[in-house]
Amino acid sequence: MDDVVETIDAGSGPADRLTNEQVYARIFDAIVDHKLRPGTHLKEDELCEIFRVGRTRIRSILARLSANHVVELVENRGAFVSRPTxxxxxxxxxxxxxxxxxxxxxxxxxxxxxxxxxxxxxxxxxxxxxxxxxxxxxxxxxxxxxxxxxxxxxxxxxxxxxxxxxxxxxxxxxxxxxxxxxxxxxxxxxxxxxxxxxxxxxxxxxxxxxxxxxxxxRLDLASQQPPAHDLKAALQVTAGQPRD
Amino acid sequence: MDDVVETIDAGSGPADRLTNEQVYARIFDAIVDHKLRPGTHLKEDELCEIFRVGRTRIRSILARLSANHVVELVENRGAFVSRPTxxxxxxxxxxxxxxxxxxxxxxxxxxxxxxxxxxxxxxxxxxxxxxxxxxxxxxxxxxxxxxxxxxxxxxxxxxxxxxxxxxxxxxxxxxxxxxxxxxxxxxxxxxxxxxxxxxxxxxxxxxxxxxxxxxxxRLDLASQQPPAHDLKAALQVTAGQPRD
DNA sequence: GCAAGCTGAATCGTATACAATATTTTCAGA
DNA sequence: TCTGAAAATATTGTATACGATTCAGCTTGC
Missing domain, CATH: 1.20.120.530 (GntR ligand-binding domain-like)
Structure with missing residues (x-):
């Protein structure tokens, strides 16, 4: 498996830790913007490296995303970007x-x-x-x-x-x-x-x-499209329009 | 402060651990049934003793309750039963x-x-x-x-x-x-x-x-009523009607 | 007597270590 | 070469330990 963690950068400065809110927003946006495709496995360790935070915090963030139904939590398997039926x-x-x-x-x-x-x-x-x-x-x-x-x-x-x-x-x-x-x-x-x-x-x-x-x-509810796997690229800060 | 933890019993058998779902339901019901009054401080350690689970799990359950807006999470203070304005x-x-x-x-x-x-x-x-x-x-x-x-x-x-x-x-x-x-x-x-x-x-x-x-x-939106403090009593299994 | 500051206890936030589970790889046998 | 089992690896679930923050009670100075 190729290294998925490399484009993270975790914001701008090197030592400034992100708040839970910021990490949540980053992941949420990446999902809503289709940078993280439905079905993508959001591995905890990978997210930890990307955002330089402990697994405890990542887990709490994933739980919140799951409560909002943008990710699915599967027991002993982990978190996946939701794939709506x-x-x-x-x-x-x-x-x-x-x-x-x-x-x-x-x-x-x-x-x-x-x-x-x-x-x-x-x-x-x-x-x-x-x-x-x-x-x-x-x-x-x-x-x-x-x-x-x-x-x-x-x-x-x-x-x-x-x-x-x-x-x-x-x-x-x-x-x-x-x-x-x-x-x-x-x-x-x-x-x-x-x-x-x-x-x-x-x-x-x-x-x-x-x-x-x-x-x-405009939907075709029969077909589905496959997930992608590159977390790091998806979670980079977009250089385009600022968020609101 | 008097001992708040004593009526717990954590279900029926002594050694059978409760699932997160069960613990969640127990607290949720106690709140909805007015056994835990709004404003009550849900201390993590107390809940741990009551349900015989680690603090990690209790915290995850409290986070879920907070996502559903029946408890409020206050930073560095803890979880409180919501007091709607x-x-x-x-x-x-x-x-x-x-x-x-x-x-x-x-x-x-x-x-x-x-x-x-x-x-x-x-x-x-x-x-x-x-x-x-x-x-x-x-x-x-x-x-x-x-x-x-x-x-x-x-x-x-x-x-x-x-x-x-x-x-x-x-x-x-x-x-x-x-x-x-x-x-x-x-x-x-x-x-x-x-x-x-x-x-x-x-x-x-x-x-x-x-x-x-x-x-x-029938509401009087001006007045409010004080919270109660007895977690253990509130979280007991009610002997009355079965849940649905 | 009372406000401000201090000290200790209680409580929460997070990281880390270890156990449990799932996945992948290896390898023997057909 | 394919199949299946078993070992190795990867990943998640939970408990525990430690630091940080808040709170309660006390002391001190006015």
């Missing part, structure tokens, strides 16, 4: 339609100025990522649009549920995506924004439903 | 109204025979617990009614979200309840069942909304 995929999108339908109605019925500002800033970021061609950033930003609505609805609990669902959606896309999104779909975040700001709640709800079904319809 | 209480019930409204509509639009059987069995259990006067069992069963709908809707993910929300609701009631439920409210699970089985979806949704608002209206 077709049934899970349906469930995730069904839950999203319910939650996001409610959320977008809430914000559309009473759009605030901060909402407008947040959405416009976000759309600019989304466009920037797409122009640059940073695929990881694009994926992250698109999820972020949906999370933004949850945050603006001032529902932290629901926002947390949705954060899990969007992360799982990203895994679902990684495993089952059959074809890339077309230009029409890419524009739907703009349309949603306009409907929300125009207080056209019913239309916004309907478009959100179509938007989510559109993503789902 | 008034804002959290509002959020929890708002989320419940959304989720449970959808769920009850789903089951009411297509009630199955297994649903009918499950609901009727459940109502009998609920009544039995109330007749016996086992307060812990009553609380657990009432939550279970709501979870039943989620399970019957075949939405495991949403069911898990709701499991967290009902557990938190139990804590909210423990902290903020101003007066006990009246007979009318106690009967609403029956009425909900009838509406669902009669396929009167709109009425069922409306009653569910009223039911949840009724629970919320």
């Amino acid at each position: 077709a049934e899970e995929a349906c469930e995730v999108f069904r839950a999203r339609r319910m939650i996001e339908g409610h959320l977008i109605r809430r914000v559309a019925e009473n759009p605030t100025d901060t909402l407008r500002a947040a959405l416009e800033t976000h759309l600019a970021h989304e466009k920037a990522a797409r122009d640059i061609g940073d695929q990881g950033a694009v994926i992250r930003r698109c999820s972020k649009f949906h999370l933004l609505l949850a945050e603006q609805a001032e529902s932290p609990i629901v926002a947390r549920f949705l954060r899990e669902l969007t992360a799982r959606s990203s895994l679902i896309v990684a495993v089952h995506e059959a074809r890339p999104p077309d230009d029409c779909e890419l524009d739907e975040h703009h349309e949603l924004t306009e409907l929300v700001l125009a207080r056209r709640a019913d239309d916004a709800v309907a478009l959100m439903e179509r938007h989510l079904r559109g993503i789902e319809s | 008034a804002e959290e209480a509002c959020e929890v019930f708002r989320a419940r109204r959304m989720i449970e409204g959808h769920l009850i509509r789903r089951v009411a639009e297509n009630p199955t025979d297994t649903l009918r059987a499950a609901l009727e069995t459940h109502l009998a259990h609920e009544k039995a617990a109330r007749d016996i006067g086992d307060q812990g069992a009553v609380i657990r069963r009432c939550s279970k009614f709501h979870l039943l709908l989620a399970e019957q809707a075949e939405s495991p993910i949403v069911a898990r979200f709701l499991r967290e929300l009902t557990a938190r609701s139990s804590l909210i009631v423990a902290v903020h309840e101003a007066r006990p439920p009246d007979d009318c409210e106690l009967d609403e699970h029956h009425e909900l069942t009838e509406l669902v089985l009669a396929r009167r979806a709109d009425d069922a949704v409306a009653l569910m909304e009223r039911h949840l608002r009724g629970i919320e209206s």
Whole structure:
């Protein structure tokens, strides 16, 4: 087996230890950005070397990732990036339609100025990522649009549920995506924004439903794609767009 | 400080070790049943003695409980049974109204025979617990009614979200309840069942909304009640109704 | 009498060592 | 060459030890 541990670098400075939160975020992002493919075995020792932390802390972080369903813990085997099944995929999108339908109605019925500002800033970021061609950033930003609505609805609990669902959606896309999104779909975040700001709640709800079904319809729930194995490369800091 | 560890017994046999799952369930139930009051400090060493397990395992279990928001982890201080604030209480019930409204509509639009059987069995259990006067069992069963709908809707993910929300609701009631439920409210699970089985979806949704608002209206979100300290007593196996 | 600081006990955070389990390799026999 | 068992290796599960932090009670100075 070739050495998987070499691109780590653990941040920037040599001696500055990362917090658990930072390590968690690094792994989480790598998974959501498709740098760590579903099914990848996250070996504890390897992660220890990469982040220069003890196994105790890594285990606690992996447990948290597992609680959020982005990794699966298998007894005596270890942690693996989750490989959502077709049934899970349906469930995730069904839950999203319910939650996001409610959320977008809430914000559309009473759009605030901060909402407008947040959405416009976000759309600019989304466009920037797409122009640059940073695929990881694009994926992250698109999820972020949906999370933004949850945050603006001032529902932290629901926002947390949705954060899990969007992360799982990203895994679902990684495993089952059959074809890339077309230009029409890419524009739907703009349309949603306009409907929300125009207080056209019913239309916004309907478009959100179509938007989510559109993503789902691009999946081929029969096929799956194989995992990759290079932890170190996946967990490097991306030089592209900054995280939000 | 008096000795808090003595009623443990750790199950039945002396030498049979409990699984993590069992320990988790024991603590979770004790919290939801109001045997461990909100704010109670769950000291690791104490739990170790009670369940005869190492601190490593206890810490992992406490982390899971924290992920489900029934305990709060405070750095260098330890784990405490969550003490929901008034804002959290509002959020929890708002989320419940959304989720449970959808769920009850789903089951009411297509009630199955297994649903009918499950609901009727459940109502009998609920009544039995109330007749016996086992307060812990009553609380657990009432939550279970709501979870039943989620399970019957075949939405495991949403069911898990709701499991967290009902557990938190139990804590909210423990902290903020101003007066006990009246007979009318106690009967609403029956009425909900009838509406669902009669396929009167709109009425069922409306009653569910009223039911949840009724629970919320019995709260006094200003006052709070002090925690208790007797871990060992709280974590004993209840001799009453069996768990489901 | 009371606030500030100090000291010791209690408690938590992490690393490390060892045991248990899983995986891979080796090698004999057909 | 293939198959199966057994040894060797790799990986995870848990306990324990030690350092760091917090808390309670006490002392000291005002």
